[in-house]
Amino acid sequence: MRFEHRSQFSSQDASGNAAFVAYFSMEIAVTPEMPTYSGGLGVLAGDTLRAAADMGLRLGAVTLAHRKGYFQQHLDANGVQSEETQPWNPEKTLHGEEPIITITIEGRPVAIRAWRYDLQGVTGHTIPVYFLDTDMEQNDPADRGLTDFLYGGDTNYRLRQEAVLGIGGAHMLYALGYEPAVCHMNEGHAALLTVALLERRMGIAGLDAATESDHEAVRQSCVFTTHTPVPAGHDRFSTEQAEHILGHERLAVLERFGCLHDGLLNMTYVALRFSRFVNGVAMQHGKVSREMFPEYTIDAITNGVHAATWTSPAVLELFDKHLPRWRQDNVTLRYAIDIPENEIVEAHAASKRVLMEAVRQRTGVELNAEIFTIGFARRAATYKRADLLFTDAERLARIAREKGGLQILYSGKAHPADEPGKAKIRHVIELAHALSNETLKIVYLENYEWALGALLTGGVDLWLNTPKRPYEASGTSGMKAALNGVPSLSVLDGWWIEGWIEGVTGWAIYDHDLDTEEAASLYDHLEKIILPIYHEQPEQWQRIMRSTIALNGSFFNTQRMLEQYIIDAYYPEQAVKQASEAPEAVLAGDRR
Structure with a gap:
């Protein structure tokens, strides 16, 4: 039988509300006027959120406010490409949220704020998209530009940026009052959110006290979509870099839970080790991914467009x-x-x-x-x-x-x-x-x-x-x-x-x-x-x-794609149960 979308598959929290899904992506194409994306990955993310809004899902997204955009391309008569930044001002476009959270990067406190864009679906339901921003006066000059460029800078910049997205993004959601039941990592850039979830779980006990049962608890809340069919495309950082930027305690817990590969901190392995559901983005890509990572179970959910x-x-x-x-x-x-x-x-x-x-x-x-x-x-x-x-x-x-x-x-x-x-x-x-x-x-x-x-x-x-x-x-x-x-x-x-x-x-x-x-x-x-x-x-x-x-x-299309995520990744047990019980629609709620 075919399961109808918009609806049937809603896990519920203790208050009886539909469980919240947090969607993390380094880039999201929300509107052409906001150059916060480079291409396929970001456009897919935006299309996914537009479909979620159409379907009334209780979902929100986290990304970065790339103030200088990707780039505008210029080609001369001989086809030589030159690049020009695409600056935009989130203050003039988005709604500023009140919480300011602070995380530690390279031993320094880095303050992060969030700007919200409400993406409206065909039925009027809105999906909040939170753009994280480090361009704040209290930050070190080296950190103010951390969220400026999409895929810019060296590997140090990249790892610091991924810490903002993953660790900062998760803590920002908590500060905004969300308690995500599912965290969906759209590619490995957001993999460090698993560290934030572990930090939240451990509290004052600290990461050093984390056990395999703590690791498993975090894993049960995470979903990972990999988009890269070649090993070289996965983000990898030296342990020296990782210790310097993330700190000894974070690197130690990642190493202890098997996230290093060939002596490097590999973001794909972080996401794989901490996710209960992993998928490639087409049937063939699922096969390729299973060959690359044979020790993991990797499913396939083929992409769509809005x-x-x-x-x-x-x-x-x-x-x-x-x-x-x-x-x-x-x-x-x-x-x-x-x-x-x-x-x-x-x-x-x-x-x-x-x-x-x-x-x-x-x-x-x-x-x-x-x-x-x-x-x-x-x-x-x-x-x-x-x-x-x-x-x-x-x-x-x-x-x-x-x-x-x-x-x-x-x-x-x-x-x-x-x-x-x-x-x-x-x-x-x-x-x-x-x-x-x-x-x-x-x-x-x-x-x-x-x-x-x-x-x-x-x-x-x-x-x-x-x-x-x-x-x-x-x-x-x-x-x-x-x-x-x-x-x-x-x-x-x-x-x-x-x-x-x-x-x-x-x-x-x-x-x-x-x-x-x-x-x-x-x-x-x-x-x-x-x-x-x-x-x-x-x-x-x-x-x-x-x-x-x-x-x-x-x-x-992304409606069909999201149906598969709901059934297979977000609420698999509830999907089976509710499909046999004629369930109510997915509840469209705001924050807890």
């Missing part, structure tokens, strides 16, 4: 017309299979025209809404292989010339310290200059962010994804495209293994050891299948658009 956020205005209007309850219940998108195909085509055409105009305004390049358009936009990491499409430039040009033309839109930022990623951007832009002609137009759009991402996934005709297996943990951009009736052409990695139905929701690039062979599969699909259907069988293309929404849009 459907109402990533559906274009024209398609939103269409869904509201035909599926009036879809915002409250994304499963209703299954019935998109009954929406007239011509209306889906018209809505997508409107979205495509908006995208074409945005490209013109941003770049001055005039594109044609009648030409088949491919989108590729994501973080500019080397494993994502943005240049795979250009492996055989002559064949690509011929396909464009013989099949009615091609327009290819690229976008993506490289981390300021990622020189290989920056080189990949330069290479793509060099190829774009060399190959662009009357029948093949290639445009790289700078400063990839929320609004641009939504324009692209809503307006292109095909979403392209070419990661090197098995390095795509999940990926979510193709899910956003699917909500808009845009099929994918992708390597079978991450979420696409689950979302792919050949010729129904998109197409798979066949797996080969050589990039040239995978590129050949890509070209074969474009030349022999995709473009012929688009130009010669428009009715079939319309059916693919509609089935993409109905099959992938209805499943790869």
